[in-house]
Structures are given as structure tokens and as C-alpha cells.
Amino acid sequence: MFGCIVAGRSLQTELNQIDETHAAFELPAAEQINHICVFLLGTVPFPDGYGASVHFFWPGKGFQLLGMLSNEKPSAIFRLRGTFTGQITDAHAVFSGASTPMATDGTPMTDGLPSVTAILGLAIEPLPAILDQMSSLPTAAIVARSCTPALPDATILAENIVKHLFNYISSFVSGTAVTPETPVPLAIIARWYESFIGKVRNVGIGFLDTLE
Structure with missing residues (x-):
């Protein structure tokens, strides 16, 4: 949960x-x-x-x-x-x-x-x-x-991070929708993490605002 x-x-x-x-x-x-x-x-x-x-x-x-x-x-x-x-x-x-x-x-x-x-x-x-x-x-x-203007809204940022993870996992599941019962290998989450951190280091977090 x-x-x-x-x-x-x-x-x-x-x-x-x-x-x-x-x-x-x-x-x-x-x-x-x-x-x-x-x-x-x-x-x-x-x-x-x-x-x-x-x-x-x-x-x-x-x-x-x-x-x-x-x-x-x-x-x-x-x-x-x-x-x-x-x-x-x-x-x-x-x-x-x-x-x-x-x-x-x-x-x-x-x-x-x-x-x-x-x-x-x-x-x-x-x-x-x-x-x-x-x-x-x-x-x-x-x-x-x-009131800290330099940081994005924490709730929105967290939601966008989770959405980015969900979209990444979905790309590995072909021909069916991702459901709570869909098994996800930990290796996929590990690859997402490495990719996500690398992108944040290279371009910042602005790309999260374009997620759908």
C-alpha cells in the first residue's frame, strides 16, 4: 500500500x-x-x-x-x-x-x-x-x-516521480494494461532508478512537468 x-x-x-x-x-x-x-x-x-x-x-x-x-x-x-x-x-x-x-x-x-x-x-x-x-x-x-519559492510543490513533485515510474514500467508490458497484480521484476525498477537519476543530473526535473 x-x-x-x-x-x-x-x-x-x-x-x-x-x-x-x-x-x-x-x-x-x-x-x-x-x-x-x-x-x-x-x-x-x-x-x-x-x-x-x-x-x-x-x-x-x-x-x-x-x-x-x-x-x-x-x-x-x-x-x-x-x-x-x-x-x-x-x-x-x-x-x-x-x-x-x-x-x-x-x-x-x-x-x-x-x-x-x-x-x-x-x-x-x-x-x-x-x-x-x-x-x-x-x-x-x-x-x-x-513559502519556499525555489522549490516545486512537494506533492506535485512526488506525484510526478511516481507517474514517471509507472510510465516506465508500463513500457515493458506489451499487449496488456498494467494492473495491481502485474508482476514487476526488481531489475526493471533498478534500471528506472539509474535512468531517472541520470536524467535529473543532466537536465534537472523540468521534464517531469511534461508527463501525461
């Missing part, structure tokens, strides 16, 4: 299912992460009146609310670097079914600290409850994100 892309890494679709309403992605080498995009895969919509709150766990800081997803807002991009501090929620008890994030012995050191694994948690909840949680996010941070 969910997917996420850490900038500079491959697409992640495998996640830890905690229970019927909670799931989590493990994010290794979290100290290297700047931005992350999380989105609905388009295979299973939320039930009417429901969405998902998105939480981020950084060792020693607890779970921090990042934002939300809904059928009307199926994707979001979050800046993680510099935002690990903040409100600690009771989500830790819910997501404790995922592997406990900790320093990995023997891994390379970054800025004098061992590499860590963080968690991106998703909780399916009624929309009124999610909106109530969203009201606790710092207003200044929300305004700053929405």
Missing part, C-alpha cells in the same frame, strides 16, 4: 506490518538522509474518512510527527536533516513491533557517531484525529515549507 524513496537510494516497498493499522519502514544509515518521499502505491486506497499519519523515529528522540497522507494527498516529501528534535509522541509504544533502532557495531563513523537505523512509521487513523495531530506541528515550519 505504501512506498518510500530516500533521496539517492532505491525505492522501498517492503515494510514491517505491525498490525492492521500500523506499519513501518526501516531506514539504515539514517544520519545520511536529507529528504524522504512517502506515497501511496495506488493499489489500495484508504477507507472513506481515513488517512495515515507519518512519524519518524530517531534513536534517543522518540517518534516525531512529520505529516500525513490521504486519498486526496497521496504523497509527501519531508526534510529530515535538522528536524530530529521536537515533540516526542506515544507512537513509540505502537511501533515497537519494528526492529529497535540502534547503533550498528563495526559500521563506518559519520561525524564521530556510529551509523544508526531510524524508523518511518505509518498509522492509519480517522482523518479528524490526524488533522488534530497536525495542528500540533510548528506553524512556522509549515509556513516556511509552503
Whole structure:
């Protein structure tokens, strides 16, 4: 149902299912992460009146609310670097079914600290409850994100990236339409990623605006 892309890494679709309403992605080498995009895969919509709150766990800081997803807002991009501090929620008890994030012995050191694994948690909840949680996010941070003219709208950008991936996969399926049951070899997604990153490096992201 969910997917996420850490900038500079491959697409992640495998996640830890905690229970019927909670799931989590493990994010290794979290100290290297700047931005992350999380989105609905388009295979299973939320039930009417429901969405998902998105939480981020950084060792020693607890779970921090990042934002939300809904059928009307199926994707979001979050800046993680510099935002690990903040409100600690009771989500830790819910997501404790995922592997406990900790320093990995023997891994390379970054800025004098061992590499860590963080968690991106998703909780399916009624929309009124999610909106109530969203009201606790710092207003200044929300305004700053929405008023940055140098960056494209995060939602539109994420949707265009997913659309580009869908179009790429569709080109390998001849004579039939792509459905949620269509098997997709991971090698195709890996080739898409390499091609996509190469194009972004060469010409920027302007080509995404021309997708149909």
C-alpha cells in the first residue's frame, strides 16, 4: 500500500506490518538522509474518512510527527536533516513491533557517531484525529515549507516521480494494461532508478512537468 524513496537510494516497498493499522519502514544509515518521499502505491486506497499519519523515529528522540497522507494527498516529501528534535509522541509504544533502532557495531563513523537505523512509521487513523495531530506541528515550519519559492510543490513533485515510474514500467508490458497484480521484476525498477537519476543530473526535473 505504501512506498518510500530516500533521496539517492532505491525505492522501498517492503515494510514491517505491525498490525492492521500500523506499519513501518526501516531506514539504515539514517544520519545520511536529507529528504524522504512517502506515497501511496495506488493499489489500495484508504477507507472513506481515513488517512495515515507519518512519524519518524530517531534513536534517543522518540517518534516525531512529520505529516500525513490521504486519498486526496497521496504523497509527501519531508526534510529530515535538522528536524530530529521536537515533540516526542506515544507512537513509540505502537511501533515497537519494528526492529529497535540502534547503533550498528563495526559500521563506518559519520561525524564521530556510529551509523544508526531510524524508523518511518505509518498509522492509519480517522482523518479528524490526524488533522488534530497536525495542528500540533510548528506553524512556522509549515509556513516556511509552503513559502519556499525555489522549490516545486512537494506533492506535485512526488506525484510526478511516481507517474514517471509507472510510465516506465508500463513500457515493458506489451499487449496488456498494467494492473495491481502485474508482476514487476526488481531489475526493471533498478534500471528506472539509474535512468531517472541520470536524467535529473543532466537536465534537472523540468521534464517531469511534461508527463501525461
